[in-house]
Amino acid sequence: MACAFRRSIACQLSRILALPPESLIKSISAVPVSKKEEVADFQLSVDSLLEDNNHQSKLDTQDHARRLTEKLKCDTVVTAISAGPGTLNFKINRELLTKAVLQQVLEDGSKYGLKSELFSGLPQKRIVVEFSSPNVAKKFHVGHLRSTIIGNFIANLKEALGHQVTRINYIGDWGMQFGLLGTGFQLFGYEEKLHSNPLQHLFDVYVQVNKEATDDKNIAKLAHEFFHRLELGDMQALSLWQRFRDLSIEEYIQIYKRLGIYFDEYSGESFYREKSRDILKLLDSKGLLQKTITGNVVVDLSGTGDLSSVCTVMRSDGTSLYATRDLAAAIDRMDKYNFDTMIYVADKGQKRHFQQVFQILKIMGYEWAERCQHVPFGIVKGMKTRRGDVTFLEDVLNEVQSRMLQNMASIKTTKKMENPQETAERVGLAALIIQDFRGLLLSDYQFSWDRVFQSRGDTGVFLQYTHARLCSLEETFGCGYLNDVNVACLQEPQSVSILQHLLRFDEVLYKSSQDLQPKHIVSYLLTLSHLAAMAHKTLQVKDSPADVAGARLHLFKAVRSVLANGMKLLGIIPFYVPESLLCTEQIRKWQHTPRNGP
Template identity: 90%
Template structure:
């Protein structure tokens, strides 16, 4: 594997620079393969190395690189050393490199890339990841798809690196929307429809009551009263709410099964409705609460005392808010899990909310607020099915499956399989995930069914095809572990797939001499193994026939 060669280079450098090899290993990076030109196998940025030791030498990095190259010698491992623009370039004995990498892939299996020295000394942490978090009594909205697949990727990656991960689905099961929904169901709900298609009916009721509340102040008042009854623990109101919640979670679990996603804990805002009162008392005892002219209770975040920046923690009718419940949830999770890091995966529109929650936690004296992190993401534009604009994830998954089945039926090379629907859904999901993960998570992107289902180019379908039909892997895992961006892994897997496709055309296994056929088969098995490892981290289930 690459780390053995990095260490060999680092040992040579350490003798010349009088630095321990361990301090040099992470500065030596594998060079991406280029179709256009022959490139070095490994590279060292001389500028970053000298910056740590002698800032004056930055004046002539090129000259420093040349001088350093002259002091180093080739050996049985390193076959060529040269100076580039501010870099040292190393070529490795090709036969040794190939044998070592293939052997390492075979030996390490699903742990390949994770045993690299890049991760040596990595302290194992307790990590909480909160993701997905759909809203109860509404069908699973496509807007929650990104949070679900991104959170799943982060949890998979942290787990693969050996951290103790707790996956939490913090469901939106409390708040003013339940005042509206409870009132709406009492006005427009039908028991028969609730039993036959619960979430569709609740969605229709919610849309209707929202419209009515906008036009009729009396309906809005009834909604406020209903939520107030919920907060006070009214038995009838709570019974209706509990029913809505149970029906919702049952349907969500089916969707998560289709996505291949699981959670260690299903909690929700409702869990913290009573603890929110304790939070308010605690804030009050620390002198952090102020009342506005309208009667709302706020925390002043301005730092100047002029209320130019506030976070509302209680409405004038005494009901709690999202922020109050998030404060209670964070404190409860620290008590329960004693986490080293807590990651919230939520769209970039919630950036201000999390900044406020983290700031208030610090003001309350919780130093561990520094360990809380919001991973923001952009929105998906233009997601439509054949029937028009899409709202629900279930419709997208059904569309993915039906389109992929059509594609598979039209391709002559498609293999016969026992469960084509399951394969179609897995391949289709890979297509969705890869399109989503190719860029920066923070970026919005335009959804395109045509791009999703291309079997050529940088797509999920191509990735699955290559799997059904390597040495930088530890580096891309390391990069993704640092910035929690899946695009590094995606880029690597797609490049590996393109190279494997090229090799497949020229390195024939069939009709080759036994020793040659065996070596080539070993190569393709290794590629397949690495592709499977990477795909699983991304939340993609590899298929073996398609």
């Protein structure tokens, strides 16, 4: 409903400024909630109205705001208009605000905030998102966790906005590492160990052969020969490779199931081993290939012809590289999906790689290369379990589940649950995701188990507990109260703050859709949870008059709905944790605003 209020304000401004309302709507923003003072509901920066901001002094801006305020008039929607430091501030009729917001949240459900005029005219696009991309024959490393949850968030957000999204898991199932692994298994592998614990054994073999190859040039030579046999289609080498691939994918599927993540397409570099040869022929036909002194085949990216910047597309022994296969994959996906945008979610260390791939596509004459986008992210530091250094995601998930089960078991009032492992894992995953998404994706961050599992403060556990408490309210009092809402019963400061915050949800979604950063949604949801905690302490439902209880329950239901919507976008499954899991101390903490609250 924020869009209706913006339009009302924009229409009044348009009559004075002689500008169409549509050009003003996106400049009118909901004002963030403040603990210190009651704030206006909407704000317009005067700078956005002035044609030449560079030559406007602060005094000019403030004077312009004051003069505009004198020309504007209050009406049935806007009850107060004031000038701030370079801003116009608008206060909405409180009862109209309450009724409109609660009604819109109820009617729009999971689409609340997405029907805003901020998204009007948004063209529906075909979007391909490549993410996760673990390496076959290696256990799922925690380094792939960020790609997995970030890519899932981007795909969720794009789908929510109505785009046609294809989720691709482009598995690293080809390359020189298989030369090493194939050779290593022939030298150090055991069938019984491969059968009992396949990926752990393959990982151990890979570590050992890498170590041996460093000191023994003959092993390195054998590895090159094995991969060369793979490239030529040698049946014995391919059979061993196929076994490694099948065993790996079986384990990956179980990991994705635990994460609640799915893909529309599983593909791998191996699929493009033949098509990469076609790419080389095409590059050669365009006169873009050059051979270096060492025998490698490169594409000159310098633009000057001096080979100061090149991308290697074929080794001297004729085998392909990651870049060659990525070129083939990009062209194949355009043929298959005719995408408007293709997003690669990969760590920032691959920035140069994607720049080169996109540049070669442009040199080849593919104008759609400009539709390809790399979303980079930083690394996670310090992720360790009680057993020591963590290498594998499975260990992290098991640690998450173990710690949450331990927390639950420590609560004396905990009742038996049908599936405590599932509850523990879902709450724990929320904790992991929120810690990861709180900052800029490009930033590295220090992982902390203690911070992850705090039930108080800006954590995923706090979000899940907030959702659980609100579900408990609805379960306790039922839906009988929700038929008619007396909006006059929701004029307390705590209620108004929540309603003002709910107004901002569409702006937060819009901001995340522009820069693909989940931190905007995370910050919003945490503030919403803190506001709900404060309101729950003072706005009692139990023993209140029926109209008051009904209005408050409706408000808490709206908070729970928007909280769930935002969590789902982040890849968190909102979970109803029985109130018995929240010990008295946890409830007390939940009801008091943390220091880092709003």
